[in-house]
Structures are given as C-alpha cells and as structure tokens.
Amino acid sequence: MEKVIITVVGKDTVGIIAKTCTYLSNENVNILDISQTIVSGYFNMMMIVDISGSSDPFEKLASGLEELGKEIGVSIKCQREEIFDMMHRI
Amino acid sequence: MINRMEVSETNEMIEKENLDVRTITMGISLLDCIDSDIEKTCDRIYDKITTSAKDLVKTGEEISGEFGIPIVNKRISVTPIALVGASSAKSESDFVKIAGTLDKAAKETGVNFLGGYSALVSKGMTPADEMLIRSIPEALSSTDFICSSVNLGSTRCGINMDAVRLMGEMVRKTAEMSADQGSLGCAKLVVFCNAPDDNPFMAGAFHGVTEADRIINVGVSGPGVVKYALEKVRGESFEVLCETIKKTAFKVTRVGQLVAKRASEKLGVPFGIVDLSLAPTPAIGDSVADILCEIGLEKAGAPGTTAALALLNDQVKKGGVMASSYVGGLSGAFIPVSEDQGMIDAASCGALTIEKLEAMTCVCSVGLDMIAVPGDTKATTISGIIADEMAIGMVNAKTTAVRIIPVIGKTVGDSVEFGGLLGTAPIMPVNRYSCDAFIGREGRIPAPIHSFKN
Secondary structure, eight states, X not given: OXXXXXXXXXXXXXXXXXXXXXXXXXXXXXXXXXXXXXXXXXXXXXXXXXXTTOSSOHHHHHHHHHHHHHHHTEEEEEEETHHHHHHHOO | OOOHHHHHHHHHHHHTSOOOEEEEEEEEOOGGGOOSSHHHHHHHHHHHHHHHTTTHHHHHHHHHHHXXXXXXXXXXXXXXXXXXXXXXXXXHHHHHHHHHHHHHHHHHXXXXXXXXXXXXXSSOOOHHHHHHHHHXXXXXXXXXXXXXXXXXXXXXXXXXXXXXXXXXHHHHHHHHHTGGGTSGGGGGEEEEESOOTTOOSSSSOOOOTTSOSEEEEEEEOOHHHHHHHHHTTTTOOHHHHHHHHHHHHHHHHHHHHHHHHHHHHXXXXXXXXXXXXXXXXXXTTOOHHHHHHHHTOSSTTSTTHHHHHHHHHHHHHHXXXXXXXXXXXXXXXXXOSTTOHHHHHHHHTTSOOHHHHHHHTTSSSSEEEEEEEETTOOHHHHHHXXXXXXHHHHHHTSOEEEEEEEXXXXXXXXXXXXXXXXXXXXXXXXXXXXXXXXXXXXXEEOOOOSSSOO
C-alpha cells in the first residue's frame, strides 16, 4: 500500500468532492478515508488514499490534482503519509 | 490512522510558521583525488564531485514534492583542501586553482554552496596549511559558491595562536578584496574551535577525514514553529515551557530524519546525521531572538538572555535526540546577527552587544556569527575576538566559531546588506583598546587541564 494524504482547501462550491473523486477514480486511486468540514464558507477536506493501483507515479498524480484544483478554484495538495506518521507517532 | 487535526497542524507549520529543511548536504571524500600533479588533482576533484552529486539537487526537489516540505538548500562538503592539495599545490595560486575547480563543480551540480576549502591547524600548520590559509582571500573573491573554514583550536590540543594571528590578517584581507560587495567574502569564512566533522551548515561544513567516502547529512530548521508553539503557553511555568519546546523540537527533527533517510535511499549514499540546529532566516517569524522574547525578554540581549538561551538550546537537544537515530553536526540554536530579524533589531537598538553575544555563545551553538564590525577594525583586534571565542570552546569542550565581517568603508551606525539568507547587518561597536602585544606573542596556548572543574 502506498498511502498519500490529499488536502483540499478553498471557497466552498458545488462539486468539489465529485470532481476530485472522479479524477481519483479515473486514475485508479483507492480512497481509504475522507473527513470534511466547512468553516465560515471555507471548504476543508482531508483524504487518505492508496495510489499503489495507479499506473501514474506520485509526481504525476500530484501535479494532475494541483491542476484540477486550479480549475475548481481550490487548493489541492498531495503529500506522502510518512511525514505525518513521523511527526505525530512515536 | 492520521487525523485531520494532525494533517492541518503539520501543514500550518510548513505554510505559516516557516518549517523547512534547511539543507541536505552531501559529504564527499576527496582523499582518492590526491596526486602529485596539480592538473590531475583538479581533474579528479571535478570528476568525483560532479559524478557523486549529479542527482543531489534533483533528488532534493523530488523529496520536497513528495512530502510538501521546502528543502531550502542542497550543498556539498568535501575533505579539507589543505590535505587534498598538500602534495600537488606548490604555491598559493595552486590552491586558488583548486578553489576554481570546486566552484566549477558546484555550478555544474547546481548546489548553493560547497564547503571544505579548509585547514585543520589546532596544534600546528604544515606548509600546505599555511599556503591554503594565505590563499583564502583570493580564493573567496575569485569564486561564487566556495566556503572556507579553519579549525584553530581544540579542547585536546589547545589554541594555535600563530594561526589565530594569521586568520585575523586573512579576515581583514578577505574583507578588503570583497569591499565592493560589502565585504561579503567574510560571510563565507569561519574559524572554529572543536570543529565537527559532519556539520551540514555553511560556512563551516567540511567532510572530515574520519567520514565514509560519501555521506548524507541534513540540517533542520524551525525557529518559527517553536515561537508559535510558545505563544500558546504564555505565562506558564518553566516545566510547561520546556515540555513545549521539547515536543516541538521532536516534530521538527522527525521531518529532518525522514528527509535524510529518503535522500539516502534515493541517492544510494549512507545516511550520516541530522543536525538539530534551530537555524533562523531573515524572514519575519523565523527568528531565534523572537523565541527569546516569547520566553520573556523585552529584547534579545536583555539580562536573562543567556539563561533563556541555555534553556532553549538544551530542550531542543532533548526533544531532538529522540527523534533521530543519529544526531551530529553543530546541533543547537544558532544566533547569527544578520540572518535573524530579531537579532538585527536588538543589535540596532543597542540591546545586544558583541560582549553579550560572546556570553551567549557559552551556552549554545555556535559562536559569534555574521557580526559586522567597523571597516577600520585592526587585524589584531579581530584575532583577539577570535582568541576569546576559541578559549570559550576549548575550556567548555564545545564547538565555537567566529564569522566576523569588518565592512570596509562602514562604521557604527551604518548597516550592510548581504541579500538572501545572509540578510542585513548593523555595524556593531568593537572595544577599541589594543591587544597587539598579546596577539604578537608566538606559539600556542596549551590544552586546558581536564580535572578540577570549577
């Protein structure tokens, strides 16, 4: 399993989750966990996904999602899970 | 599984609190490049560096993308050149030729700096050591990315006062030869007592002779993260203060450890150490002086500064050592004046003096760093300042250093702009009384006694 954390932040609008999930589905990326909230009109979502099934390398998925974010008008950031594990787990 | 709060804490540290990895430094041994012919030596040095580090910058950028963490610098350190050039360099200009080769190799690999134009002379100088030292002003003014360091003393050997005297002259000459750039050459020149073999930070990085052929060392940063964490515990007890610093240092260092391991895997080069230093930048909110203010001082330099810094330095180490399997280098809070906005402010308003900075260096890494002094400061006075700092390192068995910049044509009240991470420095006043007769003595200061600690 190759876990990646995707964070989506930006002004709330229709279809942010739909478009992001469609993109991931097309890339054969499996979603393991989603947590989402809206604070004073701002959309904030964190996804844990497994990219081991995808034929594209991490860099390509990350830049693809960044592009998608620009189209929707939100910021989409991909990071490998290890940085969070290292920082928050002993 | 990781939760949203943890993800957003990490990302806030990166985006708002200036968390970054300050440097990935590849140490490269040049001992196998030694030849009796200077041209052959230069060719071998160029080939070894450009082959070993060809993927260093690209790998650094890839890792930065994978984890979403900035990796500010990619650097190279090499075996002290006084050793590498000892059998082929017959003159100062031969050493300058090696400096030119190193500069070319640094540019080819795309790194920010290359360190190791160095000599280790804590007890005595070989003819090659002395030639290298005398070539430093020319080498630094004719290259862009080369950093130079000289180890002048150690707890085991004492202080080589002949070399201290010579370095005072060389610092002045380096300043004069780069006078048109605000004496910038001196920002790339540092002298040490007890220099570490595995320091990833410039200007003092070199690849010690006890090291492997190639090694990856990583320097973390994070004064901003510590400052923001302390804002949340204002007015709390020392226990809470210390716990907060330790926890934050742990998190920051874990990122360094992760990046170091990943770089080591990707480059196929063994992991050396993580350097736990809190390294400030001139950016607002990325200041060690601001942490001292948050601990409870009006300005860095106020009474209590040395104690606050001692506490900070110790807690950073205590938090950091658990986060990394190998810790080394300088590992402590840096207090460079020009590279820290809070220090610049404190020095400008007179709260911070060279004498107070000297006291601060007794309890933290690394020494009198990036201090601009009047351009008419005598070579012997610079040697005197260096000797004082070397004595602190020697007696306290710690690394100390001096990176001082006599800014030609400027005096107290002026300031000098170095640009980028090197920042801006107000010219600080220097004690004007002479130490000529002291510095004029020949020989060395004997090693201190290692008993009767008082």
